[in-house]
Amino acid sequence: MKIIVCIKQVPDAKDVRLDPKTNTLSREGVQSIINPYDRHALEEAVRLKEKHGGTVIVLTMGPPQAAEILRESVSCGADEAVLVSDRAFAGADTLATTYTLSQAIKKIGGADLILCGKQAIDGDTAQVGPGLAVRMDIPYVTCIRRIVEASDKAFVVERLMDDGYDEVEVTLPALFTVVKEINEPRLPSLKGKMKAKKLAITTLTAADIDADTAQLGLKGSPTWVVKVFAPQLKGDRTMIEGTVQEQVDQLAEKLMEWC
């Protein structure tokens, strides 16, 4: 089974904050990390490979330094890594991103299974997985929490819904997005680290993936950011003081007023 895992490098959420007073960003030592959901996608791919055989390829579209997360993924069990990188991709929204990723996947010969995280923690859109599947014309299932059955031809998976979960059956090739409940990602192994060090990363440019430049980056993006601003903070907080009973009495009164 050939599995492609789409991973994204994101700034760690806790580092990114807009100061509402000065409207400037405090991002002291912003750490770049693998999007947390994508770790679970990678782990699931590696487990499938261990059970059924095959190859796991990690794929990312991003700046040259995104190679770091590819190496980290190889140290956690991926076999090959592909970086799609070109200035022409800058400013891509999800529509342009799915175009670029789909062209890259076609270039590397497609896959039996594509795994994505549920969403990326910077943009929080959850749109790349479904959009990519549409571009590849393959079926997809979002927010899967468990693989129940797997074979070369078909999968049975549980997809998380707001009111419970659906058990669904799907033929391959297919794309899944995963939630973190699906597994506990492993830490890098020593062998993996060695492999990652020596790894040759395939880098693909816009020309390499035969891209129509009108569909790339800012040009290919129907959405654009008009402005960014700090969220309004709530009014000042009130501490409820007193003895335990006094605290409880005040709190109960408030709760009964609201609820």
Add this chain to the structure above:
Amino acid sequence: MLLIDIDACIGCGLCEANCAFDAIHVVDGIAEVNENCTLCGACVDSCEVGALKIEGIDREEKDDLSTWSGIWVYAEYRHGRIAPVTHELLGVGRKLADLKKVPLSAVLLTDKAGDVPAQLVSYGADKVYVVEDQTLAQFTDEAYGNALEDLARQYKPEVILAGATAIGRSFIPRVATSLKTGLTADCTQLDIQQEDGALLQTRPAFGGNIMATIASSKTRPQMATVRPLVMKANVPDPARQGEVIHCTIAPERLVSRVKVRNFVALEGDQVNLNEADIVVSGGRGLDGEKGFQLIAELAQLLDGAVAASRAAVDSGWMPYPHQVGQTGKTVSPKVYIACGISGAIQHLVGMQSSDTIVAINRDPHAPIFDVATYGVVGDVFEILPKLIEKIKQARSA
């Protein structure tokens, strides 16, 4: 591309401070941009000397936009129930439609419509497009997506709104990608731009640390998913009149390569966390399943839902669907009661947009108090039982 006028640049560093992506730096007194740039424009707005400019936003309009008109709301209907977010969408959709002086329509995809179209009209729809087909009995991305796509191509709405629910966030991207149009996820505010009537879509990014306003007005339809519980529903008016339009979709478009075999309802839940007005949430401070029994009791008393921090979920005290935060759910109820939760940023991003936040924690320095509306420093095992008792007493009195 970001253009830097090196004669105008004074190297003040404001752009650097405003960049969320570490993409612009002052080097030798002049700003320099690197590959991290996403062209978000934050630096351009921050520059006080006008040295920065983004080139290439002159977007061409792809087709004649004026042929697209009207506001659409996808009416989510599952397991015999209209999702409450549908009513909220009809509320905000009504406002947008009135501003633009166009009709508001709801789209219902189901195997059995019953009186649902009439209900949608009572909440503000002028028209209801109904596709009734056996293949729509279960939600599948392909059948639902193709149906909505085909209707959009036929009737050409200028705006399509859907709930940012499991279903909306799953199949709406399919429709947007097929229509090659923009889609903004999880919006919390929608406005119409005065000058050109464009839909301005505001949403939290970076887990709520930053708000971004997004436009996609050069293509049609302009599409957005909207966070539940943020918009206000109108009071239903059973006397409202509307038109119900029954549509058929080509059978081959209703075929799905994904088959739903079975549905398992969330156990032990009275209230759906995403839709709850009141959420009672517990963390590691609850110290086990026993502690969560207190949370459940208070939640039930207040007609609320139960939530948990990741630490509590990882400890096995609550199942994952209850986890709130960066790798769990994002909720914005009227009241969020955080018990024994420290308030790590990964938790805060999932709940900080709640209307009122009550925090109970024995550590007065816990960061949860920074976002709290009301704070109680104390032991949850002392406070919660007394609180439950007090509310019960007051209710029975």
